[in-house]
Amino acid sequence: MSSVLFDVPGPRARFRHRVLAVVGVLGVVGLLGFIVYRFADSGQFEPRLWEWLQYETIQIGLIEGLLNTLKAFALGAVLAMVFGAFFAAGRLSEHAIFRGPSSVVVEFFRAVPLLIMMFTFYYGLPQVGVKMTPFTVVVLSLMLYNGSVLAEIFRAGIKSLPKGQTEAAYALGMRKTQVMVLVLLPQALRSMMPTIISQLVVLLKDTALGFIITYEELLYYARFIGSQGQFGRPLVPITIIVGAMYITMCLLLTLLANYLEKRNRRNKKVQTAVPVEDIAPAGATTGA
Amino acid sequence: MSVLTNFSSLFLSAFGTTLKLFAFSAVGSLILGTFLAMLRVSPVPVFRAAATTYVGMLRNTPLTLVFFFFTFAYPLLKILKLDPDPTAIVALTLYTSAFVCEVVRSGINTVPVGQAEASRALGLTFSQMLASVVLPQALRAVVPPLVSTMIALLKNTTVAAGFSVQDAGSISYSLSEAGADTLVGLGWVAFFFVLLVIPLTLLQRSLEKRWSVAR
Numbered sequence: 338m339s340s341v342l343f344d345v346p347g348p349r350a351r352f353r354h355r356v357l358a359v360v361g362v363l364g365v366v367g368l369l370g371f372i373v374y375r376f377a378d379s380g381q382f383e384p385r386l387w388e389w390l391q392y393e394t395i396q397i398g399l400i401e402g403l404l405n406t407l408k409a410f411a412l413g414a415v416l417a418m419v420f421g422a423f424f425a426a427g428r429l430s431e432h433a434i435f436r437g438p439s440s441v442v443v444e445f446f447r448a449v450p451l452l453i454m455m456f457t458f459y460y461g462l463p464q465v466g467v468k469m470t471p472f473t474v475v476v477l478s479l480m481l482y483n484g485s486v487l488a489e490i491f492r493a494g495i496k497s498l499p500k501g502q503t504e505a506a507y508a509l510g511m512r513k514t515q516v517m518v519l520v521l522l523p524q525a526l527r528s529m530m531p532t533i534i535s536q537l538v539v540l541l542k543d544t545a546l547g548f549i550i551t552y553e554e555l556l557y558y559a560r561f562i563g564s565q566g567q568f569g570r571p572l573v574p575i576t577i578i579v580g581a582m583y584i585t586m587c588l589l590l591t592l593l594a595n596y597l598e599k600r601n602r603r604n605k606k607v608q609t610a611v612p613v614e615d616i617a618p619a620g621a622t623t624g625a
Numbered sequence: 626m627s628v629l630t631n632f633s634s635l636f637l638s639a640f641g642t643t644l645k646l647f648a649f650s651a652v653g654s655l656i657l658g659t660f661l662a663m664l665r666v667s668p669v670p671v672f673r674a675a676a677t678t679y680v681g682m683l684r685n686t687p688l689t690l691v692f693f694f695f696t697f698a699y700p701l702l703k704i705l706k707l708d709p710d711p712t713a714i715v716a717l718t719l720y721t722s723a724f725v726c727e728v729v730r731s732g733i734n735t736v737p738v739g740q741a742e743a744s745r746a747l748g749l750t751f752s753q754m755l756a757s758v759v760l761p762q763a764l765r766a767v768v769p770p771l772v773s774t775m776i777a778l779l780k781n782t783t784v785a786a787g788f789s790v791q792d793a794g795s796i797s798y799s800l801s802e803a804g805a806d807t808l809v810g811l812g813w814v815a816f817f818f819v820l821l822v823i824p825l826t827l828l829q830r831s832l833e834k835r836w837s838v839a840r
Binding site for chain 2: 342343350362364365375376378379445449450451453454460461464465538542543545546549556560572573580583
């Protein structure tokens with residue numbers, strides 16, 4: 338890896354790096370060794386703490402928890418996208434009547450912590466007679482918070498395009514909606530895709546907050562299993578398992594983002610390489 | 626309004642706890658995150674791999690799970706007993722430092738390679754190069770996103786309420802125990818958070834605007 342900070346190492350630097358590498362390996366091994374020692378010493382390797390994983394009902398329960406997490410994620414993601422698109426359009430509007438309220442909504446829901454929002458819906462609203470299931474509360478809060486963040490992402494994406502794009506589209510006689518749908522959005526979406534997906538990773542992680550308001554997702558099930566005396570309260574094993582599940586899901590999404598980003602970069606090269614051929618037939622058709 | 630006046634001491638102590646959690650974990654995560662970023666740009670592969678693994682794990686784990694681990698699982702390992710408040714600080718620090726690390730690292734990477742090469746050609750030592758060439762330029766790219774990370778941290782402190790810390794998120798629990806109007810109380814909590822976050826957002830925007838022009 339070529340870094341900004343370092344020159345190509347000479348013999349003395351290479352020796353120093355080797356010494357540091359040994360120190361680093363010792364440090365990592367020491368840390369891992371300490372963790373394993375603590376695990377062994379506090380009896381976390383006892384077979385009884387791990388045997389429950391073989392039971393089918395527990396496996397099904399884990400999968401159900403996972404499905405509940407994914408359900409909240411999927412619905413929340415779709416709704417947040419719609420919410421974001423709507424309010425981004427509002428903030429980009431030329432009319433102050435739409436711009437003002439959308440800005441207030443977006444700024445407000447971005448500033449309020451997600452958990453406070455969930456508490457308000459779950460503990461606050463029943464006082465005025467509005468009762469919601471934990472699932473609805475989680476999805477609604479995820480929509481409001483992540484939707485507001487996505488609205489900002491959409492807006493920034495549209496704003497980052499060169500002004501000439503809009504001007505040229507208007508000069509061709511397009512209407513406002515046409516400019517947005519045919520010219521701005523296709524370009525902006527491509528550059529925004531990685532950012533959108535990393536926000537979806539945040540959304541996926543935020544579903545875990547549902548645990549605090551008793552939504553029966555993955556962590557809730559983990560707590561349930563962890564409190565079972567008959568399995569010896571396997572809180573450490575279940576945390577590791579659930580953690581691995583979350584990390585895998587998020588990494589898959591991140592991989593998708595990286596893949597899109599890479600493809601994106603390639604596309605740009607193509608765009609700058611062959612613009613002439615692209616423009617010529619388009620000009621011909623509009624001419625005819 | 627009556628909720629706020631009747632429970633003013635509750636609000637004060639709860640937001641005091643929130644600010645305490647924020648202050649400690651902000652300092653902690655800045656130090657740990659910068660240290661991790663140093664590891665990630667170091668020329669020694671083991672250091673890089675260790676820091677990358679740490680960041681990859683923590684960034685892809687929900688904060689709630691980190692809290693879950695430190696509240697329920699960690700005490701079983703019998704390493705060092707922690708009260709709920711320090712537990713929350715540890716969880717927030719470990720989680721946020723991964724994000725701080727990424728911000729600092731990408732900030733250092735925005736400095737063109739030629740800058741470091743030129744300073745070496747001028748005969749600057751490593752620390753001179755860091756102090757007078759690379760870091761001042763990296764700072765411009767680091768500080769605005771760092772403020773965003775800190776805003777996220779401030780909001781994330783509320784998660785501690787789910788794990789028996791008496792912070793601003795826990796106000797609703799205390800209010801419903803006292804039989805007060807939780808909806809109004811939560812409205813006030815949200816309002817105070819907006820009040821705390823908006824100055825930080827404005828700071829971040831002005832820094833971003835000023836420094837993006839200067840670059």
